[in-house]
Amino acid sequence: MNTTIPYKLLNGIGILIVVSIFAFPFVWMISTSFKSLGETMIFPPAWLPESLHWENFTAAWNSGPFLTYFKNSIFVSISILILQFLTIIPAAYAFARYQFKGNKFFFALTMITLMIPAQLIFLPVYLQFSAWGLLDTLWALILPFASSAFGIFLLRQSFKQVPEELLEAARLDGASEWKIILKIMIPIAKPVLITFGLFSFITHWNDYFWPLVMTTSDVTRTLPLGIAKLREVEGGVAWHILMAGNMILVIPILIVFFFAQRQIIRAFVYTGIK
Amino acid sequence: MTWNKIRPYLMISPAILVFSLFFIYPICYMIYLSMHDWNFVSPEKNFVGTANFTNLVSEKEFIEVMQNTFVYTALTVSLTIIIALILAVWLNKSGTIYGFVQGAIFSPHIISLVSISMLWMWLMDTDYGLLNWFLNLFGLPSVPWLTDPSTSLLSLAIVAIWKGIGFNTLIFIAGLQSIPRDIYEAAALDGTNRIRTFIKLTLPMLSPTLFFLTIIGIINSFQVFETISIMTQGGPINSTNTFVYYIYEYGFRFFKIGYASAAGVILLVIISIFTIMYFRLLARRVHYQ
Amino acid sequence: MAEIILKNISKKFKEEEVVKNLNVTIRDGSFTVLVGPSGCGKSTTLRMIAGLEQQSSGDIWIGDECVNDLPPGKRNIAMVFQNYALYPTMTVRGNIEFGLKNKKVPKKEREILIREISEIVGLTDYLDKKPNKLSGGQRQRVALARAMVKKPKVFILDEPLSNLDAKLRSQMRSELIQLHKKLGTTFVYVTHDQVEAMSMGDEIAILNKGTIQQMGSPMNVYHEPNNIFTAEFIGTPAMNIFEYNKVKDHLSNLSRKVKFVGFRPEHALLALTEKEKDAGYLKLASEIITMETLGAETIYTVKNEAGVMHIKSFIPPFENAKELLVSIPYEKLYFFDQEGKRYRSVSTRQMDTALAGGA
The missing domain is CATH 3.40.50.300 (P-loop containing nucleotide triphosphate hydrolases)
Structure with a gap:
């Protein structure tokens, strides 16, 4: 390893450049969100706003029913999370621990699902929801994601690693299968569950595509759609308002990321090491 | 003992129901629709066989969409992987600073594509954007990033690369860390120089990771939608219209359901080929361990 | 309970x-x-x-x-x-x-x-x-x-x-x-x-x-x-078991059903030479292969006409000996049939007559 002073200097400058490329756009977003309209229309750009225009945030928030969007986003992400936990835990346990006819077939079905992106099937699913009269409802946003093939896959791996004797000991202790899942399997798989939970929540919090396809009215729309709509204000794009609106979407995630960086990175990198 | 026999089925049934209803059945329905002519409103679906497919591939717009998708994918995947590999080799060190850098380059991955698209629209603004200010700083002329057909697709690729590099770098780092140290020690004892070690040892050992990221990258790039929908709406002059956006427009704007489904089936076939390829080679193991 | x-x-x-x-x-x-x-x-x-x-x-x-x-x-x-x-x-x-x-x-x-x-x-x-x-x-x-x-x-x-x-x-x-x-x-x-x-x-x-x-x-x-x-399976070293045929000369006249003979390693007596013609023993002149001295006891691995066997002895080890006489009391012998089942209807008296007959 080279430890000469010029090398260290070069390395340091390189790191600075890399970090700027990835962090600076966010800094720019924050800076813009506090600017006045005039300050976004000068060139060369002003680095920092003369004074902090907090009213940009209220302007963004009041430009549409943002409280509804926000509530919908929270409700949809949390509902999906809860339903996913309810469906993937028993399924992963069955796949990991029971021998039954069709075991392989159903697991293959799950794996196929893992490979199908939402972008591929939105049209037939849309038609289906339309036939059921569930278009433009929160059902259409939640139900398709009520289970997760990826979650089952992850959890099955971790359930498989639990030694069989532990389950036998619990059975001898008079525990029912549900109790075994609740008191033994879930505590052991807690890190994986947290990892998956973060992954799922962030994914659905951020999702733009599915609500765009499935909803048409403000009562059912979520935050990303509301933010995207900010573009359509009359009289050209108001960047300072837009950036302020995006801060509402980004800040919660960045705060979570700040506190749980390691788990989140693991959550997303997991998808890469499956 | 019948309860014990039923229980596993009971446990998997909610998940299987969701998968069948929202993934497996829609795929079948889409294949069915692709062979029909239907405008969503009329009660009748007319069977037209493969007409949708033949019309589709002979249509200039669709050919353009295919081209755009391929160019976009090739640009995004190759550049992301090359840059990520360089960053991974460089940043694969322990220490707080490197941990922070890894976190920083990863952060775009967890931000909503809506925000990323808008942020980059702002950065790429022709008149007041930061990117053009930066170019001017070096005496270069301003670029109409998103408003000129010759640069729009590249601009979208830049956004995708910026977003994807962190994820790819971290996976490469994980791959690098799984290479046993003693191999390098053996190479060092043999007096192999650094570049040779990288080409002859590191790269082959990384080949499963490299392959995985390539396939995942291709599959993801083929589905690009959000950035297009927000930043360019397929324009200017169809220059950024890609697969999923095309399906979306035909389905929801022009209500040519059969047509959109046929395009969907083509996308399904392409994605399936790459997925099967991935599993095939995974089974054969790209590299001995 | x-x-x-x-x-x-x-x-x-x-x-x-x-x-x-x-x-x-x-x-x-x-x-x-x-x-x-x-x-x-x-x-x-x-x-x-x-x-x-x-x-x-x-x-x-x-x-x-x-x-x-x-x-x-x-x-x-x-x-x-x-x-x-x-x-x-x-x-x-x-x-x-x-x-x-x-x-x-x-x-x-x-x-x-x-x-x-x-x-x-x-x-x-x-x-x-x-x-x-x-x-x-x-x-x-x-x-x-x-x-x-x-x-x-x-x-x-x-x-x-x-x-x-x-x-x-x-x-x-x-x-x-x-x-x-x-x-x-x-x-x-x-x-x-x-x-x-x-x-x-x-x-x-x-x-x-x-x-x-x-x-x-x-x-x-x-x-x-x-x-x-x-x-x-029970006992260490394990019981020595050998085919009856190999020791037939010393133990004639046994039932035809007897196919195997065995004895526990600690039941054999060891001597350098035959001291007296005492009856009631199966005597095998043996060659010492190895000797493990464990302090209180000594375990010999010996070879003789019946095969290789282990003997456990509690008397001071025979340091420089190459050959030993292994004697097993008749009442300490176990007999087994073709299937490996214990054959119990061999009495000591029967053996005495067998010996008498042999002599």
Whole structure:
């Protein structure tokens, strides 16, 4: 390893450049969100706003029913999370621990699902929801994601690693299968569950595509759609308002990321090491 | 003992129901629709066989969409992987600073594509954007990033690369860390120089990771939608219209359901080929361990 | 407390029959050891008693209840596993408490029980620790405490000492024996180690290939093995067994059914030369191959017309000897038939006449 002073200097400058490329756009977003309209229309750009225009945030928030969007986003992400936990835990346990006819077939079905992106099937699913009269409802946003093939896959791996004797000991202790899942399997798989939970929540919090396809009215729309709509204000794009609106979407995630960086990175990198 | 026999089925049934209803059945329905002519409103679906497919591939717009998708994918995947590999080799060190850098380059991955698209629209603004200010700083002329057909697709690729590099770098780092140290020690004892070690040892050992990221990258790039929908709406002059956006427009704007489904089936076939390829080679193991 | 009866128990895994028509009665309050080589079906038998494995046919009775259809948790059995199987996410207290909670024992009662048990096994200071903070011996104690606290009718132990080091193992061995005396509960213990079986059990069942070879007290199976398998399996070094044909010259006139002859290594007498023509011994002139002096005893490996055999001797070793005379009293000889079954109708008198006839 080279430890000469010029090398260290070069390395340091390189790191600075890399970090700027990835962090600076966010800094720019924050800076813009506090600017006045005039300050976004000068060139060369002003680095920092003369004074902090907090009213940009209220302007963004009041430009549409943002409280509804926000509530919908929270409700949809949390509902999906809860339903996913309810469906993937028993399924992963069955796949990991029971021998039954069709075991392989159903697991293959799950794996196929893992490979199908939402972008591929939105049209037939849309038609289906339309036939059921569930278009433009929160059902259409939640139900398709009520289970997760990826979650089952992850959890099955971790359930498989639990030694069989532990389950036998619990059975001898008079525990029912549900109790075994609740008191033994879930505590052991807690890190994986947290990892998956973060992954799922962030994914659905951020999702733009599915609500765009499935909803048409403000009562059912979520935050990303509301933010995207900010573009359509009359009289050209108001960047300072837009950036302020995006801060509402980004800040919660960045705060979570700040506190749980390691788990989140693991959550997303997991998808890469499956 | 019948309860014990039923229980596993009971446990998997909610998940299987969701998968069948929202993934497996829609795929079948889409294949069915692709062979029909239907405008969503009329009660009748007319069977037209493969007409949708033949019309589709002979249509200039669709050919353009295919081209755009391929160019976009090739640009995004190759550049992301090359840059990520360089960053991974460089940043694969322990220490707080490197941990922070890894976190920083990863952060775009967890931000909503809506925000990323808008942020980059702002950065790429022709008149007041930061990117053009930066170019001017070096005496270069301003670029109409998103408003000129010759640069729009590249601009979208830049956004995708910026977003994807962190994820790819971290996976490469994980791959690098799984290479046993003693191999390098053996190479060092043999007096192999650094570049040779990288080409002859590191790269082959990384080949499963490299392959995985390539396939995942291709599959993801083929589905690009959000950035297009927000930043360019397929324009200017169809220059950024890609697969999923095309399906979306035909389905929801022009209500040519059969047509959109046929395009969907083509996308399904392409994605399936790459997925099967991935599993095939995974089974054969790209590299001995 | 209860006796366990296995009636015509068989267990098949796919096509393979691992337990064949087993009929065993495990006495109430006994310390019964199931011992045998790996794959003999001892663990499967144990797991069927516990209800962790369903028998293919036959009935299992615990006390006066047929438990065929009872799930493991309802059989009133406690089990100690080879790897302890402690719940890793629960504290020691949580581990001990889990079974009680499932039985819906009220909190106050649980606390009294836990205090009692943890004092007996010496875990009082560790109640709030997780298993991964404990040593191997302590984990073993938690496993025992978890089993004891349920006050089960039957204790089942599946090679519980095999993960401990030698010193701890012998300590735990005597602790288990004391524990059994104190509780008076039926213990069923599985091991592949015949020394453990001999030293701990008051009843030993020797299994091979899914069938019981012999069952009885340690002394009984040692001195009166029913067949070659038992004879060779119990005791170290193993019983010396050779074909009758090879020693026919010394032991003529035996029944035609006798095919094998055996004797225990410690029952042979050693001498440098034949002192007197005393009758009543099988005498074999042997060549010494190796000699292991262990202090109190010496183990010789010798070769003679019957083959290679081990002799255990308690007299001072014959340092420079190359050859020895091995004499085995007739009454210490064991005879077996073609199938390896003990052939008992050879009396000493018969042998005397055989000798007389030979001379």
